[in-house]
Amino acid sequence: MLTASVSGTQTCGMRQLPRAGAVLLLSLFCTALTTERIPDLAALSHSASAICVARVASQQSRWDAHNKLIVTDTTLTVTRWLKGGTGTTTVVTEVGGSVDGTTLHNPARAVFTVGGSYLVFLTSRATGGQRTLWGPYGRVVTSDSALQGWEVQHPGAATLPVVLDHIRAAVGGQP
């Protein structure tokens, strides 16, 4: 799995970099650098069709309808919708899982633990239903107000209230 580029990345202006210097810098960079990056909070928030805080109620791996791939259905009990979504439960379906000793490993799959609490960024599946946006990058383990591991990927966004503020800003006032 190699990450793709993402649009809508939060821009941070160079306060103290003179424009001429920046243009020179850009010219130097253009020959050597690329622009690939993992999604930040704003990109995730913009791209997600729905965002929720939820606890995993159950999980089941199965063969898909065509008996070609193993998929895993995760049922989430939603405690709060932050963008889109309705109802108290929702199901996330990801390619990958284990059935009868056979494992299909998909590195783009977000793996959930039954009983665990997560902040989840969701998007539609091409074959119906929904999956986690950006796979493992689109779900974050939460514990009360803390977001475990989140702060290292998104500095300054270590707690759920702070993240909610970021999401609110990113989605234009929602939730």
Add this chain to the structure above:
Amino acid sequence: MKRILLAVALAAPSVAMGYAFKLDSSVPARKPVWPAASNVVFTLGADRSGNIAAGTDVMGSLTTGLQVWEEPSGLRIDVVSGPSGLQTAMDGQNAITFADTAANRDALGEFHAVTLIWWDGNARITEADIIYRRDTVTFGDAADNEAYLDLVGLTAHEAGHALGMEHTAIQSATMFPYGGEGQYWRRALDADDILGARHSYGRALPGRGTLSGQVLRNGSPVFQAHVVAEQNGRPVASAITLHDGNYAITSLPPGSYQLYAEPLDGPFYPAALTGGEWDNTTGAGVFLTTYAINGNTLTVTAGGNAETNISVGTGASPNIMFATPSTDGTSFAGRGPYAVSMAPGATGSIALIGNGLDAVTDGNFTMGSGFSVTAVTARGMTTTNLPFAILSYAVSGAATPGARTIFAENGSGQQGTMTGALIVRACPELGGSDPDADDVCGSADNCASVNNPGQEDRDSDGTGDLCDECPDHPFVTGVCGGASSASSVGNVSSSAAVQVSSTGAASSSTGGATSRASSTGNSTATSARLASGGRESSSLEAGAGGDEPGDSNVGGCASQRVRTDGAPGLFLAALLLLLARRR
């Protein structure tokens, strides 16, 4: 024998055995692999999308990318053409597909490519299917056009997954998870990639040793600490700890290493590790990047195991990452590019961004051997209050190919690292010109027609001694400053040019003022490094003493002009001929 090895593996504690591998959900975790010496045949579906650059040799690119793993893994890997409608399914067929189907889109998610791996209850890989993205990117030969996502390099990355390799946190490695257009250097395996595959498939090289131990914080094991073995700022290999905090970096060439543990706080994040224990993405969070035994070197001996624990401190080291300027050049658009590939002798500029960077003084940015920070040209805070710094740097013309690390140390002695963020490439890999095959490229070579990897230049006049009529004094108006150039072994007569053929036969011509020793033996040596994934040879075969030629006192000793990895006899023949002519 296989049964014995399996029993040992099952009985072993859950240790991150160097590098990173896919893990199953067993306790302790096992590393799924193909049966030893398998012939793994991939079938390329006939469905092609419109996002493959015109003229791209798809079959050739896929074959090249897959087969870079043959040597370290011992597997035979082939690609054959298949029909349209090829599906990703457990059907015993290792599919490669560019088809834009709903099922493929669901598996890909937002990623460039993904490899689905099937394994059985014995952690034996039975099938692997590689899916390439149809939209948003164009696959092609990035060495020709940096706007393309390099099909060979991307395939090499996915092929690593297909063999059971997980992402590594060394930014120069093929198995580093993030990348994009132009990064054709991924097609050559890094030392970390090669050693990982060798370990995984029981093909550790003889005479190697191990660094092992445990990473602890306040006495407790640290999960997902990145432990790096390096030599003079050159990362050789690394491991990422599992829940028990243990690490073991195996297959290391004997020599002296520094060892440090760093958090996965970017640019590599725990979410890049999936399967088994890796799926617990909470990780260790942030801690101080910490060197083992206070930065002193550890000695690895053949067959030995140097054990040391690393007690990491609480807090946060400067967290440095590359920043990418926006298209108008007035702001940073985000993180990336994760690694920069440079030619020997090149200069450039990089932008760094991250928390704690403001506490690093200009003089405390350093890079691995062969690189020097020449200036810090701009510093400041972004509008989101992240410190940034823009560094100019120079690469020694004698810098040997391989990865380097960027270091940023704050006033408290806390050090941030970008492990393997810089790559020195050999000329052929850069598409550059290196007619004398000394790995010093084009105009950076002070003697472009003679193999002089050390770039010796005793009079510092910019012309290498082997091309210099007056190597001990700058040449001024046809006079050698009164110096006796005759005292210099290997000096070239102003009236003769010498060419040494690949067969060792020497010929001369009059009227020239330069010496030329073109040796296909040396060229072959360079090519061989590339073909075999030369980054290992560049950083590993050097062993304990292997470092930048420019770091040692090369003086003007003629013996140091003789390459030992190519055809030294050719140079000796050239020198003897020169001496004979002088008499």
